[in-house]
Amino acid sequence: MNPTLIVALLQQRARSLPRMALVFSFFTLPLMVLAFARGAGLAPLHVGQAFAVLLGTGIIGQDASSGTLQLLFARPVTRAEYVISRWLGAALAASCLMVAQLAIGAGLLAMHHEMPGAKELLLFAGEQLLTIFGMVSVLLLFSTMLPGIGDILALIVAGITGQALQLGAALFKAPWLARVGVELGRFVSPSLDLGALFGGGPVSWFEVVSYFSTVTLCVALAIVVMNRRELSYATE
Amino acid sequence: MPPSEAGATAGAQGAMPRAPRSGPTRATPVLLLALAGLLLVVRVTLGVLEEVRPVERPDRVEWREPAAGEAEARAADRLMLYCFTRDGDPVCRTLSREAFADPQVAGLIQTQFVPIRVLDLEREEGRNPPYVALLEQRYAVRAFPTLVVVHPNRPTFVKQAGFTGRIATAQFLSSAAARILVPHTRMGTGSPIDSAASAP
Numbered sequence: 001m002n003p004t005l006i007v008a009l010l011q012q013r014a015r016s017l018p019r020m021a022l023v024f025s026f027f028t029l030p031l032m033v034l035a036f037a038r039g040a041g042l043a044p045l046h047v048g049q050a051f052a053v054l055l056g057t058g059i060i061g062q063d064a065s066s067g068t069l070q071l072l073f074a075r076p077v078t079r080a081e082y083v084i085s086r087w088l089g090a091a092l093a094a095s096c097l098m099v100a101q102l103a104i105g106a107g108l109l110a111m112h113h114e115m116p117g118a119k120e121l122l123l124f125a126g127e128q129l130l131t132i133f134g135m136v137s138v139l140l141l142f143s144t145m146l147p148g149i150g151d152i153l154a155l156i157v158a159g160i161t162g163q164a165l166q167l168g169a170a171l172f173k174a175p176w177l178a179r180v181g182v183e184l185g186r187f188v189s190p191s192l193d194l195g196a197l198f199g200g201g202p203v204s205w206f207e208v209v210s211y212f213s214t215v216t217l218c219v220a221l222a223i224v225v226m227n228r229r230e231l232s233y234a235t236e
Numbered sequence: 237m238p239p240s241e242a243g244a245t246a247g248a249q250g251a252m253p254r255a256p257r258s259g260p261t262r263a264t265p266v267l268l269l270a271l272a273g274l275l276l277v278v279r280v281t282l283g284v285l286e287e288v289r290p291v292e293r294p295d296r297v298e299w300r301e302p303a304a305g306e307a308e309a310r311a312a313d314r315l316m317l318y319c320f321t322r323d324g325d326p327v328c329r330t331l332s333r334e335a336f337a338d339p340q341v342a343g344l345i346q347t348q349f350v351p352i353r354v355l356d357l358e359r360e361e362g363r364n365p366p367y368v369a370l371l372e373q374r375y376a377v378r379a380f381p382t383l384v385v386v387h388p389n390r391p392t393f394v395k396q397a398g399f400t401g402r403i404a405t406a407q408f409l410s411s412a413a414a415r416i417l418v419p420h421t422r423m424g425t426g427s428p429i430d431s432a433a434s435a436p
Binding site: 043073076077078079080163166167169178179181182183193195196199201202203204205206209210212213216217219220221223224227 | 260261262263264265268269271272275276278279282283285286287291292293294337339343400401402403404407
C-alpha cells in the first residue's frame with residue numbers, strides 16, 4: 001500500500017465534476033428523504049454500492065487510457081502496490097462517505113424519535129462496508145482488462161446476463177441455468193447479510209466464503225493481469 | 237465522466253524518491269493467489285454441500301392469518317398477498333428460503349401488500365378448514381406454493397403457481413400491483429405459469 005498513490009487517486013476523483021456531482025446527489029438525496037419522511041428507517045441509506053461504483057469506475061482503465069501507467073511504472077512502484085493502493089483508496093473513500101452519511105442519517109432519525117439500535121446501526125454499517133469493498137474489487141478486476149470506464153459497462157452487462165439467465169431458467173424450467181445466473185449475480189455484486197450471520201439463526205457458510213472468495217480472486221487476478229500487461233511507450 | 241482524469245502521477249511522483257528499492261516490480265502475489273484458490277475450492281465444496289442440504293434461513297415476512305389479514309387490508313385499502321402453502325413441501329420451503337428470506341423481496345412484500353399465509357392441511361388431515369377450502373376454490377389453487385395478489389374491493393386477481401426463482405417471484409410481485417390496480421396495463425409476462433387476471 002502506498003499512501004501517496006491513494007491520495008493521488010482521491011485528487012483524481014475529486015477533479016471529475018460529473019463524478020462529484022453524482023456523489024453529492026447520492027449523499028444528499030437519501031438524507032433529504034430521511035429529513036422529511038417518517039418511518040423510512042435506514043432503507044434510504046442503502047447507497048454504499050453507488051458510492052463504490054461512482055468512486056471505483058475506471059479505477060485503473062482511466063490511467064491506462066490516459067497514458068499515466070507508462071509514467072507511473074517508470075518509477076520504482078510495484079504493480080501490486082499500485083493495484084492495492086487504487087483498490088484501497090476507492091474503497092476507503094466510499095466507506096468514509098457511507099459512514100458520514102450514516103452518522104447524519106442517524107441524527108435525523110433521532111430527531112424524529114426513530115433512532116435505530118446500536119446493533120442495527122453496526123450491522124448496517126458493516127454490510128455497507130463489505131458491499132463497498134466487494135464492489136470495488138469487481139470493478140478493479142474489470143478495470144485492469146478494459147480501457148476507460150469499460151469496467152462499469154462490463155459490470156452492467158454481467159448483471160443483466162445473470163438476471164436474464166434466471167428468467168430464462170424459469171422459462172425453460174432449467175434449475176442449473178438459474179444457478180449459473182445466481183452465481184454470476186453473486187460474483188458481480190458481492191455482499192454479505194450480516195443480519196443472518198449475527199442473528200443467531202442458521203448461517204450459510206457458502207455465502208460467507210463466496211464473498212471473501214470473490215474479493216480475493218478479483219484483487220489477485222487484477223494484480224496478475226497488471227503484471228502481464230505490456231505498456232508501449234510508442235503507441236499508447 | 238471523461239475517459240481520463242489526469243493526475244495519478246502528480247501525486248505519485250512525490251512518493252517516488254524514497255529509499256532505493258530493488259527486486260522485480262511484477263512479483264506474483266503467490267500468497268494472495270493461494271488464498272484465492274483455497275477460498276474458491278471451499279466455495280465450490282460448500283456450494284455443492286448446501287445444494288444437497290440447504291440452509292433453512294428464517295422467513296422475513298410477517299404473515300397474517302387470513303381473517304386478520306383480510307380485515308387489515310380492507311381497513312387500510314391495501315393489496316393482499318395470499319401465500320398458499322403446505323408444511324414440509326420442498327418447493328414451498330425453497331420459496332420461503334430463497335424469496336421470503338431475502339431482505340429485498342421481504343421488504344417489497346411488507347411495503348406493497350398485507351401478506352396472508354394460507355396453510356393447506358388436506359394432505360395431513362384429509363380435508364381443509366372451511367375458510368381455506370373457500371379461498372382455494374375462489375382462486376383456483378391447484379399447486380403449492382401459489383401466490384395470489386388481490387385487492388379487497390376488486391374482483392380481479394393475479395397468481396403465480398409454483399416457485400420459479402427469486403427474481404421471477406420479485407418480478408411477479410412488482411408487476412402484480414400494477415396489473416390489479418390498472419387491469420388493462422400490458423406488463424411483461426413474467427413466468428409462464430403466471431396466470432392472467434380472472435374473475436374469482
